Amino acid sequence: MKIALDLMGSETPTKTFKQALQKQSKHFILLGSKAVLKHFPTFEHIVTKSVVKMGDAPKDVLRHKQDSSMAIGLDLVKEKKAVAFISCGNTGAIAALSNSKLGKLKPFSRLGLLAHIPTKKKPLAIIDVGANLYYDAKTLFEYGKLAARFQKYLFQLKKPKIALLNIGHEATKGKQEQQKAYQLFSKKNAYFTFVGNIEGQDVFEGTIDVLVTDGFSGNIFLKTAEGVANFLQSQYKFDLPSLAYGAIICGVNGLVIKCHGKSKTQDLLGAFEKAKHLSAIF
Amino acid sequence: MKIALDLMGSETPTKTFKQALQKQSKHFILLGSKAVLKHFPTFEHIVTKSVVKMGDAPKDVLRHKQDSSMAIGLDLVKEKKAVAFISCGNTGAIAALSNSKLGKLKPFSRLGLLAHIPTKKKPLAIIDVGANLYYDAKTLFEYGKLAARFQKYLFQLKKPKIALLNIGHEATKGKQEQQKAYQLFSKKNAYFTFVGNIEGQDVFEGTIDVLVTDGFSGNIFLKTAEGVANFLQSQYKFDLPSLAYGAIICGVNGLVIKCHGKSKTQDLLGAFEKAKHLSAIF
Incomplete structure (x- = not known):
């Protein structure tokens, strides 16, 4: 059971991710730039290119940012390589990408x-x-x-x-x-x-x-x-x-958790717990 | 300078009105039923018949409750017998009656x-x-x-x-x-x-x-x-x-202040001060 975690596109500092990830390495796949990932040498990871910014329009993200940490993190959920995706980034973009990649949870529209x-x-x-x-x-x-x-x-x-x-x-x-x-x-x-x-x-x-x-x-x-x-x-x-801590994108076929753009360590820890707990129902 | 005060149609107890009105008698005209007004023997007052209830639809109030404390209080403002009207009652009804009786403050629509x-x-x-x-x-x-x-x-x-x-x-x-x-x-x-x-x-x-x-x-x-x-x-x-304390109905020709349905003494005192202060601009 792996959780995909997006390190990019928010005001949450790398230091906060670091504190939250102490003692958690085996459950995570981290997504981010080379520069950020070098702070997490013991973690499984994927180096990603583009970053979804807070001001990006969801339709532009769908079209032009399929190589972002956000898009690739959701691909992992779609391909069952991760049970959940957690990001502190752009809400509209996460919702649009989740919808497009994971599809609707029937019977909800x-x-x-x-x-x-x-x-x-x-x-x-x-x-x-x-x-x-x-x-x-x-x-x-x-x-x-x-x-x-x-x-x-x-x-x-x-x-x-x-x-x-x-x-x-x-x-x-x-x-x-x-x-x-x-x-x-x-x-x-x-x-x-x-x-x-x-x-x-x-x-x-x-x-x-x-x-x-x-x-x-x-x-x-x-x-x-x-x-x-x-x-x-x-x-x-x-x-x-x-x-x-940890709002859930409800109504898609997969567990996606959106954290506050300026998360604190305890917010991320709360989201990790939620992901572990809820993964059983997906 | 008189302020018309509605004693009816809210969950604010008569005791609260009594506490707020101590030492203020000469500035007020109170509106309410005979039963309520008997608690305020030294005040100028008008005995009114119907009461606008919290659940009343504004259009029904306009049609059927022109003899209410709320409607008659606003008449006093319209006729310049009061500089302000204060009520703790039904917001939609106060807005509709203020609009109908006092008219729009130009150039606002x-x-x-x-x-x-x-x-x-x-x-x-x-x-x-x-x-x-x-x-x-x-x-x-x-x-x-x-x-x-x-x-x-x-x-x-x-x-x-x-x-x-x-x-x-x-x-x-x-x-x-x-x-x-x-x-x-x-x-x-x-x-x-x-x-x-x-x-x-x-x-x-x-x-x-x-x-x-x-x-x-x-x-x-x-x-x-x-x-x-x-x-x-x-x-x-x-x-x-x-x-x-004391929301103002903006955009009508007259000063109308709507207090919380469950006002406390200090809320009413705040509204009285606001009425006295703002009456100068009407």
């Missing part, structure tokens, strides 16, 4: 980015945090089912509790997409329990397992949470828990 | 809900936090101009710094609406400085004066900030600053 956040009780899965900026009610419904599948496995749940991120509790609140998704989720099913709409101030109580939203709102939710946490930490001085 | 949030440096204005769920680039641009006008007055600024809430820094990030708004804001003008896109994790650094977004994202931003703050406060025990 969209992919979504799933992150875990701490709450007062247990970790909550939030989907989507940035894969799709445009969406309809069916996409939101699929996100719920996708995330429920992961939460069931990760936390041994029978019927995960799903809520829809919205601006009020009533079924009539939100945009048409939220109102229609509310109806779809409300139909009886065997896989999850829909508990209705939830607002941002209640999410952290820990009463739900899955929070469903669109990629724009979800990305803003996650980054705002990070901003507020850092703001309060700077004012009141406390040890902040790691917020967003 | 949309109204927006403006809230102030603390940052590491100075209070930041965020618009829109819930008035319009559907929007285009022009709406975002108008929001920026509206909020800049208030920030100029409140903080004696020459050219407020405006940023667009987005999921990345580059001009090509976000949905088409954000990309087009970026172009509109980038044209040179005398009223504000556009500093580009900003992400949620950077908002609280205090480097900007106005944060522009749509009503759905803005509402999620604000409520998420509240949720994270409460979560961390419950874990690490510190005195939390008040986040959202």
Whole structure:
């Protein structure tokens, strides 16, 4: 069981990768430039040429960067030479490349980015945090089912509790997409329990397992949470828990984990654990 | 100079209104039911019949609740019998009634809900936090101009710094609406400085004066900030600053302030101060 790890295309320093990779060599295949790889002499590796940059448009990456560490790392998953691919790079590019190389996980038609956040009780899965900026009610419904599948496995749940991120509790609140998704989720099913709409101030109580939203709102939710946490930490001085290690690209045939662009050692270690744990279901 | 204050239609208890209104009687006209008003014997008041409930649809309120405390309070502003109206009630209903009774503030074509949030440096204005769920680039641009006008007055600024809430820094990030708004804001003008896109994790650094977004994202931003703050406060025990006292309904001919549905005494006192301070510009 090998995990492919992308060392390029992010603001995560080589030093951080080095710290996280201590004592882990046999499980990894590292991807990067010669200059970076020389810091990891004992690791299995592949020297790659181009680098996907944070500002690259996904369609340009698909066309012109098939020799990048990101593309080749995903090839390893496709060819079953690795059970998972982990990268701190460009989210849109990872999503597009994962979709193109690994294909959709049936019966889902969209992919979504799933992150875990701490709450007062247990970790909550939030989907989507940035894969799709445009969406309809069916996409939101699929996100719920996708995330429920992961939460069931990760936390041994029978019927995960799903809520829809919205601006009020009533079924009539939100945009048409939220109102229609509310109806779809409300139909009886065997896989999850829909508990209705939830607002941002209640999410952290820990009463739900899955929070469903669109990629724009979800990305803003996650980054705002990070901003507020850092703001309060700077004012009141406390040890902040790691917020967003290892978001999962859900809905493709393979395990792909996207880490924060500025990951810390503990974020990478969290992602490694997640990859080892989840690889069993792929 | 009188301020009309709505005592109905929210989860703010009468006790909280009572505490906030100590020593303030001569500046206020209170609106509410006979049962509530009997707790405020020394205040000028108007007994009102119907109550706008949190779940009421704005169009139903316009049609059937013109005898509510909310509608009659706004009539007082319209008739110049009050310089401001303050309510803790249904946001959509306040926006719709303000629009219908007070009319648009020229040259703006949309109204927006403006809230102030603390940052590491100075209070930041965020618009829109819930008035319009559907929007285009022009709406975002108008929001920026509206909020800049208030920030100029409140903080004696020459050219407020405006940023667009987005999921990345580059001009090509976000949905088409954000990309087009970026172009509109980038044209040179005398009223504000556009500093580009900003992400949620950077908002609280205090480097900007106005944060522009749509009503759905803005509402999620604000409520998420509240949720994270409460979560961390419950874990690490510190005195939390008040986040959202007195959002302003921007873009109508009159001063209307919407307080949190569950306001605390200090939230109401903050809104009273804001009303007194801002009444000079109307």
